[in-house]
Amino acid sequence: MIENIVSNAIKHTSTGDSIRLEVFFINRSLTFRVTDSGVGFAEQELAVIFTKYRKGNNSGIHKSSAGLGLYICKLIVEKHEGTIKAYNHGEGGAVIEFTIPV
Numbered sequence: 001m002i003e004n005i006v007s008n009a010i011k012h013t014s015t016g017d018s019i020r021l022e023v024f025f026i027n028r029s030l031t032f033r034v035t036d037s038g039v040g041f042a043e044q045e046l047a048v049i050f051t052k053y054r055k056g057n058n059s060g061i062h063k064s065s066a067g068l069g070l071y072i073c074k075l076i077v078e079k080h081e082g083t084i085k086a087y088n089h090g091e092g093g094a095v096i097e098f099t100i101p102v
Contacts, residue, residue: 001076002032004069005096009036012094029082031099040088049086050074073098 002021009019017037024031041049048054053067070086073096077084082100089095 001073001098002034004073005034008069008096009034009038009094012036013038017093025102029099029101031097033095033097035089035093035095037091037093040092040094041086046086046088050084070096 006019006021013019013036019037020033020035022033022035024033050070050073052071054071055065055067074084077098077100080100082098084096084098086094086096
């Protein structure tokens with residue numbers, strides 16, 4: 001899951017941008033947060049980002065993508081009774097965050 005999320009972040013950042021992976025252990029749960037300083041998500045993307053066969057808006061980047069990566073991540077997280085979400089952070093860029101109980 002982390003490889004897929006980081007790989008997506010790499011696809012949407014340019015040279016000089018940053019990608020940050022953070023891990024928190026709070027209230028018997030692990031939270032993983034991947035943040036990039038790329039362009040972020042379009043608002044309409046956020047509602048469907050974990051949908052099966054969904055690809056990003058920039059089709060040139062996603063020619064070899066099946067659009068299953070974040071959908072599979074969501075299934076795995078939910079099988080572990082966790083949650084996953086996507087959002088834009090205030091400084092620009094995208095965030096994918098998932099939490100699983102330990």
